[in-house]
Amino acid sequence: MPDSWIDFLPTLLKGAEITIVVAFFSAILALVVSFVAGLGRLSKLWIIRTLTAVYVEIFRGTSLLVQLFWLYFALPFIGIELPKMLAAILAIGLNFGAYGSEIVRSAVLAVPKGQWEATVALNMKPWQRLWNVILPQASLRMLPPFGNQLVELIKSTSLVYFITMADLTYQAMVLRNNYISWTTEILVLLLLMYFVIATLVSLAVRLLERKLTAGRL
Amino acid sequence: MWDWKYAWDILPQLLSALKMTVWVTLCAFVVALIIGLLLAFAARSQFKPLSLITKGVIEFIRNTPLLVQVFFLYYSLPVLTGISIPAFYAGVIGLGLHYSTYLSEVYRSGIEGVPKGQWEAATALNYTKAQTWRSIILPQAVPPIIPVLGNYLIVMFKETPILCAITLVEMMLTAKNIVSQSFRAFEPYTLVGILFFIISYIASLLVQRLEKRMNLQRGK
Amino acid sequence: MLKAIGIDEQAELSKVPGQEGNRIDTGTKPIVKYTGVTKSFGDLQVLKGIDLEMQPGEKVAVIGPSGSGKTTLGRMLMTLEEPTEGTIELDGELLWHTHEKGELVRAGEKHLHRMRSNVGMIFQHFNLFPHMNVLRNVTEAPRKVLGLSKEEAEERAVSMLGKVGLADKLKMYPSNLSGGQKQRVAIARALVMRPKVMVFDEVTSALDPELVGEVLEVIREIAEEGEMAMMLITHEMDFAKEIADRVIFGAEGRIVEQGTPEEIFDNPKSDRLQSFLQRFRSNGI
Numbered sequence: 001m002p003d004s005w006i007d008f009l010p011t012l013l014k015g016a017e018i019t020i021v022v023a024f025f026s027a028i029l030a031l032v033v034s035f036v037a038g039l040g041r042l043s044k045l046w047i048i049r050t051l052t053a054v055y056v057e058i059f060r061g062t063s064l065l066v067q068l069f070w071l072y073f074a075l076p077f078i079g080i081e082l083p084k085m086l087a088a089i090l091a092i093g094l095n096f097g098a099y100g101s102e103i104v105r106s107a108v109l110a111v112p113k114g115q116w117e118a119t120v121a122l123n124m125k126p127w128q129r130l131w132n133v134i135l136p137q138a139s140l141r142m143l144p145p146f147g148n149q150l151v152e153l154i155k156s157t158s159l160v161y162f163i164t165m166a167d168l169t170y171q172a173m174v175l176r177n178n179y180i181s182w183t184t185e186i187l188v189l190l191l192l193m194y195f196v197i198a199t200l201v202s203l204a205v206r207l208l209e210r211k212l213t214a215g216r217l
Numbered sequence: 218m219w220d221w222k223y224a225w226d227i228l229p230q231l232l233s234a235l236k237m238t239v240w241v242t243l244c245a246f247v248v249a250l251i252i253g254l255l256l257a258f259a260a261r262s263q264f265k266p267l268s269l270i271t272k273g274v275i276e277f278i279r280n281t282p283l284l285v286q287v288f289f290l291y292y293s294l295p296v297l298t299g300i301s302i303p304a305f306y307a308g309v310i311g312l313g314l315h316y317s318t319y320l321s322e323v324y325r326s327g328i329e330g331v332p333k334g335q336w337e338a339a340t341a342l343n344y345t346k347a348q349t350w351r352s353i354i355l356p357q358a359v360p361p362i363i364p365v366l367g368n369y370l371i372v373m374f375k376e377t378p379i380l381c382a383i384t385l386v387e388m389m390l391t392a393k394n395i396v397s398q399s400f401r402a403f404e405p406y407t408l409v410g411i412l413f414f415i416i417s418y419i420a421s422l423l424v425q426r427l428e429k430r431m432n433l434q435r436g437k
Numbered sequence: 438m439l440k441a442i443g444i445d446e447q448a449e450l451s452k453v454p455g456q457e458g459n460r461i462d463t464g465t466k467p468i469v470k471y472t473g474v475t476k477s478f479g480d481l482q483v484l485k486g487i488d489l490e491m492q493p494g495e496k497v498a499v500i501g502p503s504g505s506g507k508t509t510l511g512r513m514l515m516t517l518e519e520p521t522e523g524t525i526e527l528d529g530e531l532l533w534h535t536h537e538k539g540e541l542v543r544a545g546e547k548h549l550h551r552m553r554s555n556v557g558m559i560f561q562h563f564n565l566f567p568h569m570n571v572l573r574n575v576t577e578a579p580r581k582v583l584g585l586s587k588e589e590a591e592e593r594a595v596s597m598l599g600k601v602g603l604a605d606k607l608k609m610y611p612s613n614l615s616g617g618q619k620q621r622v623a624i625a626r627a628l629v630m631r632p633k634v635m636v637f638d639e640v641t642s643a644l645d646p647e648l649v650g651e652v653l654e655v656i657r658e659i660a661e662e663g664e665m666a667m668m669l670i671t672h673e674m675d676f677a678k679e680i681a682d683r684v685i686f687g688a689e690g691r692i693v694e695q696g697t698p699e700e701i702f703d704n705p706k707s708d709r710l711q712s713f714l715q716r717f718r719s720n721g722i
Contacts, residue, residue: 061414061421063375065389070406073396077403078218118564121515122578122630123553126546132581136568151280158282159379169285176292184293191281191289198280 005185008175015171016193022085022157022167026092027150033097034146038104039130052101059098065159067091072163088160096153103145107138140213147205151198158194168193224404227395231408234391239416241308241387242374248313249373250366253320257328260321275318284379287311291383308380316373323365327358360431367424371417378409388412466529468493468555468633468666469514474523475690476509483509485690487523491666493633498669498677498698501687502713507670510687511636514668515558516549527555528633554582557632561639563619565611565626571598572607575626583630590629597625601655617648621655628659634666635659641673649673656680674717678702686710 002008040052059067068091071082082090111134119129161169172190176183259271278286290311295301302310331354339349378389392405399405469491476484483506491497499507512518513525516532524541525532532552534541544552566574575594579585585593598604601621611619620640627635637656641649653676660667660680671677677684677698684701686694686709694707705711 057418058414061418062410063378063413065378065381066406066410066413069389069392069402070410073402074406075403077401112564114560114562114564115566117515117517117558117560118566120517120553121556121558121560121564121627123550123582124578125550125582128581132577133566137566140568155280155282158284161284162382169282169288172285173288184296187285187289187293190285191277194281194285195277199276202280 002179002182005182005189008172008182008186008189011171011175012168012189012193015166015168016197018160018166019154019157019168020197022088022092022160022165023154026089026096026157027153029089029093030096030100030149030153031146033094034100034104037097037101038108041101041105042108056098056101059095064091064095064156065162067095068159068163084160084163084165087163088157088165092153092156092159096149096156100146100149103142103149104138107141108134110141111137140209143205143209143212147202147209150205151202154198154201155194218403219407220401220404223399223401224408227399227405228408230391230395231388231405231412234386234388235412235416237385238374238377238387241305241312241377241380241385242370244309245312245316246370246373248309249316249320249369252314252317254324256317256321257324260325261328275321278315278318283311283315283376284382286315287380287383304380304383304385307383308377308385312373312376312380316369316376319369320366323362323369324358327362328354330361331357364424364428364431367427368421371420371424374420375413375417466493467491467526468495468528469668470526471510472524472526474513474520474525476506476513476518477521482521483690484520487692489685489692491634491668494663494666496660496667496669496680496682498671498681498684499687500671500674500677500684500701500713501693505687506690507687508638511558511638511668511670514634515556515636516553517558519543527552554630555633556636557627557630557634558636558638559620559623559627559640561642563611563616563623563643565619565623567611570608570610571603571614571622574611574622575629578626579629593629594625597629598622600628600658601625602651615648616644617651620644620648620652624652624655624659632665634668637667637669637671639670639672641671674702674714686713688713 037052037056040048041056043049043052068087071091072084072087075082115133115137116129119133124132157167158169160167161173164170168190172186176186179186256271256275260268260275262268262271287307290302291304291307294307335353335357336349339353344353377387380387381390381393384390388409392409395405396402467490469489471487471489474484474487475482483504487510489510499510501507509518513520514527514532520533524534530552531541531544533544533549535544535548536542566577569577572591572594575598576587576590579590579593580587583590595604595607598607601624603618603621603625606614606618606622611622614622624640640656641652644652653673656669656676657680659665669677669681679698681698683695684698685692686701686705686707688709694701694705694710701710702714705714
């Protein structure tokens with residue numbers, strides 16, 4: 001039997017490591033997908049616009065847990081077996097990428113038309129317009145909503161518990177099973193750990209935001 | 218690969234579970250609407266300790282996972298209070314409470330969207346505080362946020378599968394049960410995905426139409 | 438057909454580097470030529486057939502009531518708006534079209550990119566890049582588009598910013614500048630690209646009255662240097678009168694009258710221009 005709640009910490013921290021790894025890689029995937037799909041929806045080619053729109057609608061229209069189950073439990077039946085870690089990163093990354101693409105799209109659209117016109121007047125090539133002028137400005141607008149999404153993403157990593165990945169939630173529930181009388185302590189500890197992680201991340205994003213906008217806008 | 222007959226056989230089970238999913242969503246939404254409004258008022262309170270505590274609670278709930286909150290309600294609350302809560306109520310309260318913090322934010326933006334001059338006009342006409350809220354502020358603050366609330370209803374609908382963790386027999390758990398009996402996962406989970414997609418897609422089209430119509434009415 | 442051959446020859450010529458600057462016959466050939474240009478936005482026809490030539494180095498002021506299509510005229514030259522009908526030639530070469538198998542076709546981005554190097558534009562709302570400081574705003578395009586080194590670009594930029602009186606603002610961001618300063622940065626940004634034609638699109642309209650003078654002063658200096666053709670779309674009648682070689686009065690999508698500043702302002706012929714000038718004077722602007 002544990003002497004105090006401190007004894008749970010090592011196990012929980014081990015779980016936190018998995019949580020952070022999953023969050024980190026799925027956040028990177030989500031970021032990449034957000035830009036690809038977000039810009040894809042603004043493409044001149046209808047086929048690219050349609051494909052990205054279909055992707056976005058499917059991943060926004062179904063829920064994350066269903067997507068995770070589908071990738072991990074359903075896909076093996078058509079011969080595709082994904083490791084847990086990969087299934088988790090894919091599900092979370094693609095789900096948040098779909099939402100993120102809307103952030104990218106609207107931030108690009110929010111850049112004033114005059115900025116595009118100035119890039120034409122200076123004879124920039126299409127990708128130079130986007131890369132040097134439009135995206136740097138749009139990125140500043142994306143930062144706050146991306147920060148919110150990152151917190152949501154970290155919270156959503158708790159769903160990997162369902163595919164028995166040994167993340168923070170899973171470790172806590174194993175502990176609870178072993179020490180039922182400590183249920184409340186364990187769950188409060190679990191809540192606090194998520195709170196600390198999410199709060200630190202959102203503070204970091206806000207600091208970054210302040211640093212990037214300092215003296216400019 | 219895809220077994221049509223099997224899919225057809227399990228569809229009725231999933232459809233009846235869909236009713237539960239929708240019912241939980243609606244109940245939780247009502248909870249979120251009410252608690253969200255209370256939180257919005259409390260966060261605006263002149264009484265500093267109340268507004269600070271409210272903001273702290275909102276921050277805490279928003280920065281922790283719904284799944285863990287539901288576990289806490291379902292497993293811990295009975296230990297603390299001695300009253301056990303059925304899965305349905307734990308789910309409704311958990312989901313509702315979690316999203317009430319998001320809705321309080323929506324209410325806040327709606328309230329702050331009412332021009333300051335409206336408050337001043339109400340004061341100039343000698344309205345009481347309650348009258349001002351009831352007949353001046355809320356009638357102007359609520360309509361613009363209705364589409365946003367609609368979107369949160371859809372978001373909450375898509376969060377309900379999490380509640381299978383506390384044995385609430387909604388669509389996800391029903392699918393899980395089917396899978397554990399038949400050992401075929403492809404059809405059940407795909408069907409669940411399709412059902413979620415159909416409903417949330419139709420709902421979001423409705424919200425879009427509502428938004429457009431309201432913008433027209435407001436002459437935008 | 439003869440004409441088409443002539444154009445192709447010009448196209449060949451201008452592809453040879455170093456040939457562009459010192460062509461002997463530039464005095465006789467127009468740098469800009471609009472032929473039968475119309476523009477419609479949906480059902481609304483804003484330009485109803487424009488024929489217009491500008492000589493190299495010529496300063497042309499375009500005046501007229503708002504809604505007369507003045508701005509569209511300039512935006513077409515900058516390739517921001519595509520003509521619905523008609524052609525525009527720039528330095529003897531078609532701007533919006535290319536010849537393919539004897540037929541005129543809409544030119545691709547590659548052609549537009551090459552043609553655009555002859556044109557620059559100053560906008561009513563400056564359109565500075567808010568995420569870059571003043572120096573970066575002016576060096577960005579020379580480096581990325583002209584391929585200058587950082588040192589070359591900065592040398593050009595600093596001297597140009599000195600010319601517009603902003604040598605001490607290099608590290609400032611646009612949000613910390615006044616409207617007049619912003620517009621002067623925008624002028625420097627366009628000038629370092631060394632275009633042959635510059636479009637000034639109501640460049641003082643968005644400025645507070647007390648800031649108009651400093652911007653006009655800079656434009657006056659540029660005009661005095663003389664090499665660059667300028668299309669000044671403006672409401673500043675006195676200014677147009679002072680620096681323009683030729684003034685064009687447009688109304689309802691057509692050129693109603695054109696001539697020297699004296700002819701236009703002191704001796705207007707058409708009723709339309711007379712009443713326009715009268716209204717302008719009585720408004721005291």
